Amino acid sequence: MNTRYTFGGDEHIFVEMDDEMSLDAFFKGLSLTNLIREAEIEGVTEICPANASMQVRFDPDVIHPEEMLARMKSLEAQTESAEKRLRTRIIEMPVYYQDPWTHETLMRFRERHQDPEGTDLEYAARINGFGSVEAFIEAHHSAPWFVSMVGFVSGLPFKYQLVERSRQLQVPKYLRPRTDTPKLTVGYGGCFSCTYSVRGAGGYQMFGITPMPIYDPLEEVSYLRDFMVFFKPGDIVKYRPIDRAEYDATRALVEKNEFEPRIREVGFDLEAFKAGPDAYNAQLLEALYGN
């Protein structure tokens, strides 16, 4: 792993664990994040883990940037011994693929896209070697996803698919970011799926929409009463394709605050997963749907 440190202006240090995505890089970033948090370094104001990187914001009037850098590098040595295991949960997220709202939006920003003639899904299916959009959608929802970052905007999860690298789907981001994305759009960029927690700017390809709220600043949604942000790094997500009728029915439940997502407690062990991804995923899905 080629770990690289750089300053982001005079108030940030950004650490790229590796320039490519892997769950090993994610676990190293998570470990460094936890070590820095536990060190309670004076002057540190934000500690942000990402997919294969992490960032610290600090007050250079309190701790000199060079000293901050040295502290982080010395903590990095301890990440080697960290366990790549988590107690976490698996969550089912219903997805209405090829919905009318993301379709209207992607047509509006066609001139910012690599393929102005097609849709985002047609483009993604083609460049990933699928014969049809349907086959691409099948690959997108059949294996579960691992939340490897929360951010961009309030509570937005980035998800990495739990499959071998040869089966990973990859697409570029829009050539120029859009200024609008519908709330709860299921998007795709690089090897990451995301769910836009709020309406706003975005650069990811748009595949569909979920009826399930994942961010509620008022903390009124039944499963967001404890905290407004639903996802945290390490969560596992299974997409389930739904049609318009089920989307509408689920939205009606959400409006009445009677929707409860399907959630089960599980463990995740990176080495066990790598030894046999399909068998490991079957166990995860058994935990989600069994009994």
Next chain:
Amino acid sequence: MGIKVNHPGLLTTIQDLGRPGYFHLGIPISGAMDRMAARAANLLVGNEESEAVLESVFLGPQLEFEADATVAVTGATLPPRVDGEERECWTAFRVKAGQTLSFGYLQEGARAYLAVSGGIRTPQYLGSRSTYVIGAQGGIEGRPLAAGDMLPAASGANPPAEGRHLPEELRRVPGTHTELRVLPGLYWRLLTEGAGRSFFEDTWKVAPEADRMGYRFRGGRPLAFEPREQPFGAGSDPSNIVDGCYPYGSIQVPGGTEPIVLHRDAVSGGGYFTLGAVISADMDLIGQLQPNAEVRFVSVTMEEALAARKERRAQLARIRESLA
């Protein structure tokens, strides 16, 4: 007492010095884009520097006061009027119960700050009154001011004398040409040497898509990238990276064409490469840039960035001393 919003202006939000500590969830710091101006406005009316103020873009609001208050307007030159009669910017003045505060046309800058003695006392959200519109947090219901809103304001304990003002040499509003100092870094290595040069040589103009999240610039030559095999997970465009964290002030250039400098309502991460960050000392200046304003980016070292930061701190100390 309260202040009634008769007209909100173009885009007026309640801001204080921000909401640190939640960036790892994608919740940005928010707060005044020109913090020095917001601090000065508060000091002029005898408030703590961290009290909430109104930030107005291009056009001021029209406000009706229910009780007497001392107010001050700083930042952009947006001349205040009390019942139609003009008052000075950067100067404390009284508004009496029943009087209306309105504003003339913008003369320079982009964001004006209005402080009221005692402060605007909307409820705190995650420790701050700052409005973050995208996440519907803070302010009034997480949105900009609207006609009919009633702003709760505390009555100032010891409002200072009318006419107290900040000397001109302590005010800062950018002129027609601004230099923004940048510490190159982050994914700078992805650029060709020529692109690294042209970025700093060219004059850039503020594009219409410029707001609290970020300022977009155009007009410079497109930036070229060193040829490389894209790392797994980044996406095929050479400006794509594996989605990572974005620092405040970081400069991303999607597709190599239009640089975007992230500001107080920044997205916390994403998949476009960044070439460095505007230094902390120059962030306030960005919030005062109008569309089409000309900007040059100037490369500095960490040592120079820290010296500039120190100079800013000294400037703030002079402002505090002047208004003590």
